[in-house]
Amino acid sequence: KAGVTQTPRYLIKTRGQQVTLSCSPISGHRSVSWYQQTPGQGLQFLFEYFSETQRNKGNFPGRFSGRQFSNSRSEMNVSTLELGDSALYLCASSLASGRATDTQYFGPGTRLTVL
């Protein structure tokens, strides 16, 4: 079974631009979560989508948004990029059966550099 895929793997943008990252979950997984990883703040939860609805949200400004499509694929968008948005953005998917044994599986990440 194919794992979680993220595209693109690397991105370079300038301040003020916007960016869209894509995530394809493992087949059959209904939930997609996004995380930001930086050397200073570590791994931080951005948001989670389930059945095309945002179900959980972390403490990030409104410039960070996302969506999920009917095939469970997800995109996240960052508008008006700032230097501090440079990070590895990780996507994770899970079955979301509601059981305590559910596990998140992570993609390789998209490395975003803001100049």
Add this chain to the structure above:
Amino acid sequence: GDSVTQMEGPVTLSEEAFLTINCTYTATGYPSLFWYVQYPGEGLQLLLKATKADDKGSNKGFEATYRKETTSFHLEKGSVQVSDSAVYFCALSDPRNFGNEKLTFGTGTRLTIIP
């Protein structure tokens, strides 16, 4: 809110040494606990997990036991190999929050094994 405190790194050991990476947590409910590993340039891989008190997770020679009385989930391995060099993250999720789709991570511990 929920939090995870991990042993500060970096940790450097010789091959075949015994490894312990400490992890303690704060949570209001009964969290599920995880150890993830990140190899250079890659995303996170689930190493092991435990979903209730006294459960022991194990994989690839690594073990961790869910200790509710000490709110701990320490990672151990009896004999480390050079290939174990990576960054290790302890994480928790609150299954009441629609499942395990929102992970709270520790800061990570960088492990280097010397031949």
